[in-house]
Amino acid sequence: MLGNILYDLLFxxxxxxxxxxxxxxxxxxxxxxxxxxxxxxxxxxxxxxHAALPGVALAFLLTGSRDPLLLVLGAALxxxxxxxxxxxxxxxxxxxQDAALGVVLSVxxxxxxxxxxxxxxxxxxxxxGLDRFLFGQAATLLARDVLTTAxxxxxxxxxxxLLWKEFKLLSFDPAYTQSMGYPVQRLDVLLTTLTVIAIVVxxxxxxxxxxxxxxxxxxxxxxxxxxxxxxxxxxxxxxxxLVGVLGAITSAQVAQLPTGPTIVLYMSGxxxxxxxxxxxxxxxxxxxxxxxxxxxxxxxxxxxHLLNHESGTNAEFETAIVHLQQHLxxxxxxxxxxxxxxxxxxxxxxxDGHLRLTAYGRETARRAMTH
Amino acid sequence: xxxxxxxLEIRDLTVAYQEKPVLWDIDxxxxxxxxxxxxxxxxxxxxxxxxxxxxxxxxxxxxxLIHSRPYLQQRGLVGYVPQRGSVDWDFPTNAxxxxxxxxxxxxxxxxxxxxxxxxxxxxxxxxxxxxxYADRQISQLSGGQxxxxxxxxxxxxxxxIYFMDEPFAGVDxxxxxxIIAVLRQLRDAGKTLIVVHHDLHTVSEYFDxxxxxxxxxxANGPIDDTFTSDNLRQTYGGRVAFITEDGELPDDRSRTDxxxxxx
Numbered sequence: 064m065l066g067n068i069l070y071d072l073l074f075x076x077x078x079x080x081x082x083x084x085x086x087x088x089x090x091x092x093x094x095x096x097x098x099x100x101x102x103x104x105x106x107x108x109x110x111x112x113h114a115a116l117p118g119v120a121l122a123f124l125l126t127g128s129r130d131p132l133l134l135v136l137g138a139a140l141x142x143x144x145x146x147x148x149x150x151x152x153x154x155x156x157x158x159x160q161d162a163a164l165g166v167v168l169s170v171x172x173x174x175x176x177x178x179x180x181x182x183x184x185x186x187x188x189x190x191x192g193l194d195r196f197l198f199g200q201a202a203t204l205l206a207r208d209v210l211t212t213a214x215x216x217x218x219x220x221x222x223x224x225l226l227w228k229e230f231k232l233l234s235f236d237p238a239y240t241q242s243m244g245y246p247v248q249r250l251d252v253l254l255t256t257l258t259v260i261a262i263v264v265x266x267x268x269x270x271x272x273x274x275x276x277x278x279x280x281x282x283x284x285x286x287x288x289x290x291x292x293x294x295x296x297x298x299x300x301x302x303x304x305l306v307g308v309l310g311a312i313t314s315a316q317v318a319q320l321p322t323g324p325t326i327v328l329y330m331s332g333x334x335x336x337x338x339x340x341x342x343x344x345x346x347x348x349x350x351x352x353x354x355x356x357x358x359x360x361x362x363x364x365x366x367x368h369l370l371n372h373e374s375g376t377n378a379e380f381e382t383a384i385v386h387l388q389q390h391l392x393x394x395x396x397x398x399x400x401x402x403x404x405x406x407x408x409x410x411x412x413x414x415d416g417h418l419r420l421t422a423y424g425r426e427t428a429r430r431a432m433t434h
Numbered sequence: 435x436x437x438x439x440x441x442l443e444i445r446d447l448t449v450a451y452q453e454k455p456v457l458w459d460i461d462x463x464x465x466x467x468x469x470x471x472x473x474x475x476x477x478x479x480x481x482x483x484x485x486x487x488x489x490x491x492x493x494x495x496x497x498x499l500i501h502s503r504p505y506l507q508q509r510g511l512v513g514y515v516p517q518r519g520s521v522d523w524d525f526p527t528n529a530x531x532x533x534x535x536x537x538x539x540x541x542x543x544x545x546x547x548x549x550x551x552x553x554x555x556x557x558x559x560x561x562x563x564x565x566x567y568a569d570r571q572i573s574q575l576s577g578g579q580x581x582x583x584x585x586x587x588x589x590x591x592x593x594x595i596y597f598m599d600e601p602f603a604g605v606d607x608x609x610x611x612x613i614i615a616v617l618r619q620l621r622d623a624g625k626t627l628i629v630v631h632h633d634l635h636t637v638s639e640y641f642d643x644x645x646x647x648x649x650x651x652x653a654n655g656p657i658d659d660t661f662t663s664d665n666l667r668q669t670y671g672g673r674v675a676f677i678t679e680d681g682e683l684p685d686d687r688s689r690t691d692x693x694x695x696x697x
Contacts, residue, residue: 101522101525101526103522157452225543225544226543226544227546228538228541228546228547229538229543231527231535232535232538234525235521235522235525235527235532235535236516236520236521236535238485238490238514238516238520239514239516239535239587241488241489241490242488242489242490242509242512242514242516242597243509243514243538243539243591244509244510244539245539286526289526290526290527290528290571291526291527291528291531292525292526292527295526
């Protein structure tokens with residue numbers, strides 16, 4: 064089975080074409096998506112994708128052509144217009160970005176649906192297959208589609224590499240960037256335009272409804288694994304390309320399975336795993352850290368308790384391990400864990416059922432109290 | 435235009451958000467080599483004044499001159515320390531990388547930072563006492579440490595005039611001492627520093643020049659001439675009645691009060 068797939072991937076012309084296309088779009092959207100996510104513009108991608116639909120339909124209506132470059136151009140223009148509209152409204156009026164996004168997304172998308180319906184009713188154009196832009200259909204990808212994706216994608220990625228410093232600075236601290244004399248608005252529009260390109264090249268394959276997932280999900284997953292921008296962007300691009308290929312293969316194996324949802328399902332898996340098990344930022348690591356901190360804090364409390372009762376009249380009673388649960392109101396298991404921690408870390412010694420602070424333990428307790 | 439010896443000159447500056455003026459007709463003259471505080475109540479337009487001087491918010495009217503020329507021609511002379519809260523500290527980068535950002539203009543388009551720039555950034559981190567944290571992810575730094583990283587990023591620019599938006603806000607005592615020491619060094623090296631400040635009771639100790647601001651410019655000049663109870667009353671309204679005639683704060687209780695009012 065796996066051998067067959069690998070064989071097809073290398074030698075089956077159709078599958079190879081489709082896989083190359085989905086890999087190129089995954090790579091591009093993963094890279095540009097990192098910046099979109101870091102700039103808190105995840106939702107802008109969604110609005111751009113939806114806004115691109117009327118562009119596709121209009122490009123077809125005006126020219127009657129199904130040339131991928133032309134349709135992508137129409138999509139890009141409409142998506143770009145939508146993005147500029149959101150940015151302009153947010154900057155110039157009191158309307159907040161979320162509202163502007165919502166309006167652009169639904170108005171443009173609604174208009175696109177109307178145009179699609181009209182196209183479908185036209186007798187000559189009924190086979191235009193524009194509805195594949197809704198959920199994406201990789202099986203229909205042709206060599207020239209792939210060339211369009213790869214060509215536009217490489218232009219976008221090359222510009223990101225060349226303007227790496229500037230885009231990084233802009234994403235982290237736009238006000239400072241402007242104070243240094245950079246043309247911030249132009250950089251902003253350029254980066255947004257590249258994001259638009261990354262989105263529209265994927266529309267035919269993934270569809271307008273789910274395309275924003277290709278932008279946001281790889282970046283969100285990649286952020287989990289690293290604290291540096293360079294590896295994050297690389298990893299995000301890799302995730303995008305990988306699930307692109309996986310989605311293409313699956314979609315080719317199962318008849319009538321739309322590519323967009325398949326790719327997005329794979330991507331969700333990657334995100335889920337990253338959210339759970341990534342070191343440091345993963346949920347598991349965080350839970351473990353929180354648990355350790357709780358024990359550590361409890362150990363401090365215990366050293367203070369021991370210090371306070373070390374020389375008192377009821378010292379024998381207060382330092383007895385069996386009484387600890389009662390005094391400190393800890394359940395048995397937790398009390399045992401804290402006791403173990405305190406002994407293994409050399410804060411106290413266990414002698415005939417009692418805990419006695421070491422010199423180091425006393426010092427720790429005093430330090431904890433003065434904080 | 436001839437050099438009049440002023441680091442910063444602001445003429446008739448008015449800034450409005452949605453037609454509501456936040457700064458009314460500000461006139462300001464700051465000579466070179468002073469350490470100046472901008473002080474005023476909440477909503478007085480302190481941050482806006484800095485941002486307008488840097489061209490980050492558009493002016494409805496007026497003019498800003500840096501070393502006797504319009505700001506746009508003088509960007510290379512200017513260093514900016516934004517409010518710490520203005521960025522997302524979870525951005526995937528480390529302290530050294532943030533400081534390197536201060537050199538991006540110098541490095542130029544397309545080129546990458548090299549060893550020389552890295553060394554300059556390290557040196558700058560060292561100046562603010564943060565050399566040990568160069569590789570630390572910035573979200574793992576304390577507030578005071580983050581503030582010092584921002585300061586180091588501005589220092590590495592080697593500017594002539596620095597604008598700092600509340601560098602002492604929410605920082606620990608160590609950081610406050612470190613920052614004020616660096617600011618004094620800079621002033622002694624002939625640089626001009628313009629600092630939005632909140633804590634009235636350290637104003638006369640830290641600064642030698644003062645601008646009192648409350649939408650209008652109430653006073654501007656050497657600290658001894660401007661830090662008077664009369665001016666403060668005008669700036670803060672009636673709420674500074676506890677300040678004695680010579681502008682000193684008489685006891686600890688009112689010190690706390692003054693902080694509360696200024697906070």
